[in-house]
Amino acid sequence: MSASRRQILPGFGLSLACTLAYLSLLILLPLSGLAFRASHLSPAEFWAIATGERALASYRVTFGASLLAATVNAFFGLIVAWILVRYSFPGKRAIDALVDLPFALPTAVAGITLATLYADNGWIGRYLEPLGVKVAFTPFGIVVALTFIGLPFVVRTLQPVIEDIEPEVEEAAASLGASRWQTLIRVLFPAIFPALLTGFTLAFSRSVGEYGSVIFIAGNMPLISEITPLLIISKLEQYDVVGATALAMVMLVISFVMLLAVNALQWWAANRHSECSPSMGARR
Amino acid sequence: MSIEIRAIGKRFGNFVALEDINLHIPTGELVALLGPSGCGKTTLLRIIAGMETADVGQVLFAGEETAHVHARDRKVGFVFQHYALFRHMSVFENVAFGLRVKARKVRPAEAEIHSRVMALLKLVQLDWLADRYPSQLSGGQRQRIALARALAVEPRVLLLDEPFGALDTQVRKELRRWLRRLHDEMQISSVFVTHDQEEALEVADRVVVMKQGRIEQIGSPDEVYSSPATPFVYQFLGNVNVFHSRVHGAWAEVAAERREDVPESAVTAFVRPHDIEIEHHPLTGGLEATVQEVHAIGPWVRVELAHASELIEVELTRERATILALAKGQQVWLKPRQIRVFAAPGKTMEEGGSGI
Numbered sequence: 001m002s003a004s005r006r007q008i009l010p011g012f013g014l015s016l017a018c019t020l021a022y023l024s025l026l027i028l029l030p031l032s033g034l035a036f037r038a039s040h041l042s043p044a045e046f047w048a049i050a051t052g053e054r055a056l057a058s059y060r061v062t063f064g065a066s067l068l069a070a071t072v073n074a075f076f077g078l079i080v081a082w083i084l085v086r087y088s089f090p091g092k093r094a095i096d097a098l099v100d101l102p103f104a105l106p107t108a109v110a111g112i113t114l115a116t117l118y119a120d121n122g123w124i125g126r127y128l129e130p131l132g133v134k135v136a137f138t139p140f141g142i143v144v145a146l147t148f149i150g151l152p153f154v155v156r157t158l159q160p161v162i163e164d165i166e167p168e169v170e171e172a173a174a175s176l177g178a179s180r181w182q183t184l185i186r187v188l189f190p191a192i193f194p195a196l197l198t199g200f201t202l203a204f205s206r207s208v209g210e211y212g213s214v215i216f217i218a219g220n221m222p223l224i225s226e227i228t229p230l231l232i233i234s235k236l237e238q239y240d241v242v243g244a245t246a247l248a249m250v251m252l253v254i255s256f257v258m259l260l261a262v263n264a265l266q267w268w269a270a271n272r273h274s275e276c277s278p279s280m281g282a283r284r
Numbered sequence: 285m286s287i288e289i290r291a292i293g294k295r296f297g298n299f300v301a302l303e304d305i306n307l308h309i310p311t312g313e314l315v316a317l318l319g320p321s322g323c324g325k326t327t328l329l330r331i332i333a334g335m336e337t338a339d340v341g342q343v344l345f346a347g348e349e350t351a352h353v354h355a356r357d358r359k360v361g362f363v364f365q366h367y368a369l370f371r372h373m374s375v376f377e378n379v380a381f382g383l384r385v386k387a388r389k390v391r392p393a394e395a396e397i398h399s400r401v402m403a404l405l406k407l408v409q410l411d412w413l414a415d416r417y418p419s420q421l422s423g424g425q426r427q428r429i430a431l432a433r434a435l436a437v438e439p440r441v442l443l444l445d446e447p448f449g450a451l452d453t454q455v456r457k458e459l460r461r462w463l464r465r466l467h468d469e470m471q472i473s474s475v476f477v478t479h480d481q482e483e484a485l486e487v488a489d490r491v492v493v494m495k496q497g498r499i500e501q502i503g504s505p506d507e508v509y510s511s512p513a514t515p516f517v518y519q520f521l522g523n524v525n526v527f528h529s530r531v532h533g534a535w536a537e538v539a540a541e542r543r544e545d546v547p548e549s550a551v552t553a554f555v556r557p558h559d560i561e562i563e564h565h566p567l568t569g570g571l572e573a574t575v576q577e578v579h580a581i582g583p584w585v586r587v588e589l590a591h592a593s594e595l596i597e598v599e600l601t602r603e604r605a606t607i608l609a610l611a612k613g614q615q616v617w618l619k620p621r622q623i624r625v626f627a628a629p630g631k632t633m634e635e636g637g638s639g640i
Contacts, residue, residue, distance in 0.1 A: 168368035171335050172430075174355045175362040176382035176437055186385070190372040 031252065037245040049246040058228040058247075061139055063254065065227075066207035069146035070154075074200045077154025078192070084155070085162040099155045102148055107212030114145055115217040137219025142227065145213040150203030157199035158192065165191055194269040201262045208255055285346045285440035285473055286311045287332060292341035294327055294497075301327045303497045305341070314467045314474045316488035318481060320520070324497040325477045326445055332475065333443050334358050345440065358441075361434030365446040367426040369418040375429050376414040379404055382437035404432040407466070424455040431463075435470065442467070444476035448483065460487050481521045485509060493517050515626050518554045525560070525596050527553040552626050557599040559622040562587065562608055570617035571596075575610050589618065 038046065049055065084096055102110065118125040118135035125136055135141045165188065173183040211229040218225045228251055235244040292305040302324045309315050317325040330336040332343055334355035343350050350358060370378050377384075379401045383392055392400065405411040408428040418426055427447060434442065447463070448456040464487050467474050478484050484491045485505040493500045493508055493516075501513040512518040519526075528551075563570070573589035573596060580586075585605035587598045596618065600608070610616070 166366065166368060168364045168366065169370065171355070172362065172364060172368040172433075173370075173381070173385075174335070175333060175358075175360055176385065176433065177356045178381070178385040179356065182385045186381070187370055 034245055034248055034252065037242065038249045040242055041246060046246050046249075049243050050250045054222050054226065054231060055228070055247060055250070057223040058226050058231045059250070059254070061142065061225060062208060062228045062251075065139060065142040065146055066204050066210075068143050069150055069207050070200050070204035072143070072147050073150045073154045073203045074196055077151055077199060077203075078158060078196060080151075081155045081158035081162055085159055086167075099152050101152075102150075103152050107149065107210065108216065110148055111145060111213035111216030114148060114213065115141070118144065118217065136217055137221075137225065139218075139225050141217040141219070142214050142225060145217050146207040146210055149210050149213055150207050153202035153206060154196070154199035157202060158195050161192055161195035194266055197262060197266045197269060201259065201266070204262075205255065205259060208251070287441060287473055287475070288342075288344040288347070289328075289332070290342045290344070292328065292331060292338045292343065294324070294331065294336070294338050300497050302331075302338070305497075305499060307492060307499070307502065309473050309475065311473055312471055313489045314464070314476070314487065316484035316491045317475060317477045317494060318484040318491050318520070319479065319494035319500075321479060322496075323494040325479075325494050328494075329443050329445055329475060329477050332441070333360050333362050335362075359437065359439050361437065361439030361442045363427070363430050363434050363442070363444040363447050365449045367418070367423075367430045369426055369430055369433070371418055373417075374414065375405070375410070375416050375418070375421070376401055378418065378429060379433045379436050381433060401436065404436055407435075408432045422455075423451050424459060427451065427459065428462075431466070435466075440472060442470070442472050442474040444474065446477055446479070449478070449480075456483070463487060485521070493520060495520075512554075512624070515552065515554065518624065518626075523557050523597060523599075525555045525557060527555065553620075554624045554626065555620045555622065557586070557597045558584075559620055560596070560598045561619045561621060562589075562598060562600065562604075562610070563617045563619060564608070565617065567617045567619050570619050573616055573618055575612055575614045575616060578605070578610050578612070580605075589616070591618075 041049070080095075080099065084092065084099075115136050116122050118128070118141060120126065120129050120134075120136070122136070125134075128135060133140075135144055169187060169191075170183055173187045178186065209229065211227075211233075214227055215230055218227065218230075220226050220230055228247060232244045232247050235241075235247065287307075287309040289305055289307040289309075292302055293300075294302040305324075305328060307315075317328060319325045327336060331338050334350065334353060337351075345353075345358070370381065373381065380397050383397045383400065386392075402411055402414070405414055408431060410425055410428055410432070413421065413425065413429075418429070421429065427450075431444075431447075444463075448459050451459065460483060463476075476487070485508075488505060490502060491505050491508045492502050495516050501508055501517045503511075503513075508517060509521050512521060515526075518524050566572075571591055573591040575587060576590050576595070577588040578585065579588075580602070583602065585600045585602055587600060587605075587610060589596045589598060598618070
């Protein structure tokens with residue numbers, strides 16, 4: 001009877017226990033503490049805090065800017081990853097290392113640097129000012145900061161996947177009469193898409209929680225350029241712990257739902273190619 | 285469609301991949317490019333396909349220069365060693381790809397695409413796999429799908445780069461025969477690259493033996509096997525015993541006698557293992573040797589013999605081996621049935637006599 005349950009790889013029980021304990025300690029415990037704290041509020045109070053004018057505006061800024069930044073990164077990150085994998089050029093290693101910089105740099109440093117650059121008298125800001133483009137201390141500045149933060153997630157997710165695509169596949173497409181564009185759309189993009197989605201999700205999640213780099217460049221004007229994490233901090237500073245947990249709960253739920261949706265999409269994208277779909281041939 | 289290759293040369297940095305390659309492939313012929321790895325055979329194939337450009341020389345399809353014709357417009361079917369199937373597409377979609385990417389004006393209707401793809405899948409006997417994905421197929425099945433995909437666009441030329449290299453022996457044999465049949469049915473010119481001499485000899489109408497970017501010999505499988513033009517071809521196509529006149533005076537001398545222009549010492553004789561006869565009694569011009577090992581390998585019996593310090597390999601039929609009843613340490617005499625003599629390395633290649 002034990003033979004039927006025997007696994008080739010040993011240690012499944014122990015490692016699963018470790019995994020569960022670790023995840024509980026790190027993620028579930030703090031989150032349930034958060035939920036517990038928020039449950040001190042009555043539903044009506046909770047709703048009032050969660051849908052306050054400033055709160056609603058901050059959700060819009062946080063999720064809107066994150067979405068925009070992740071989209072920009074998905075596009076340019078794909079190009080960067082492609083260049084780094086497919087071509088060899090002098091300085092390639094340096095550029096490759098540069099991609100990791102946003103990972104390593106303290107976010108506050110990044111925020112201050114970006115704010116200085118894009119300020120009205122900054123190196124870049126002074127040329128944008130006459131054009132009527134204000135970056136620092138506006139929601140646009142938030143997008144810039146979040147784009148900076150998110151780039152490595154997209155590039156590092158895509159690189160191994162692009163490396164995995166044999167150049168022969170492109171040659172095969174060409175020998176079958178496909179143009180470069182057709183090869184890109186029909187052959188390469190479907191292969192890259194699941195990874196692109198993963199990179200997008202990672203960049204997005206990172207952006208939603210970002211605090212350090214944003215507060216320096218955002219200007220933090222209520223209703224305009226105030227992100228939810230900042231609102232939470234300011235509530236904490238006023239000893240409004242319950243109010244802060246209410247906002248945190250809202251962020252948690254929205255993030256969770258979005259991640260779930262993207263994961264489902266990703267699962268679908270990754271699995272439709274490996275599973276047998278009997279109806280397909282008949283349909284065509 | 286005929287292919288004409290004129291004075292093709294190609295370098296990668298300092299490495300000479302191809303040098304002065306001239307080859308004519310008439311319509312309907314199946315040609316094998318045979319050679320060790322790094323001999324330039326794949327590069328030549330890729331130049332024909334337009335995936336690589338030659339530094340010098342021309343490739344002509346049916347008499348037309350192709351230098352400015354992009355790979356996608358050459359109407360060339362290309363089959364890769366590792367299949368290069370589109371992983372995210374079903375088998376059906378893989379084969380249909382070439383038809384779907386055609387310009388709208390010439391693209392067949394959906395119903396016609398369906399019937400053509402299914403016909404091709406029937407041709408490769410895999411129509412029951414139409415809905416599967418490449419990851420669900422075996423190597424042999426994948427290669428057949430890759431072939432069906434290449435044939436879908438009705439290529440004028442079929443190019444195969446080590447098509448069976450990644451498959452096991454049994455599947456290889458089957459696919460070889462099947463490729464031959466397919467080629468004959470389709471009436472196209474095919475070129476395939478291989479480093480497997482058996483494969484080349486079995487399938488091809490003509491074999492092009494290459495070495496270090498140059499063509500060593502072009503000929504029918506029988507020609508290249510039974511009358512190799514150079515020592516390299518001799519050694520590459522099957523086993524061979526090499527005799528230097530210094531060591532094997534008697535044999536090499538006999539062969540060299542007919543060639544007054546070559547000094548005896550500069551001669552090397554080549555004899556295939558199955559072209560050597562073993563006798564128990566002394567022979568004139570025979571070579572004395574001692575039996576070292578006797579192995580029965582399938583239909584053959586391989587005998588290793590020692591003459592002085594040199595090893596000689598002989599292959600006998602089972603019947604012959606039974607009659608001889610060879611034992612280790614026995615003293616025997618060897619007589620070549622077929623011998624071919626070349627000038628020793630460094631000298632120009634010489635025609636040799638055959639038989640004694």
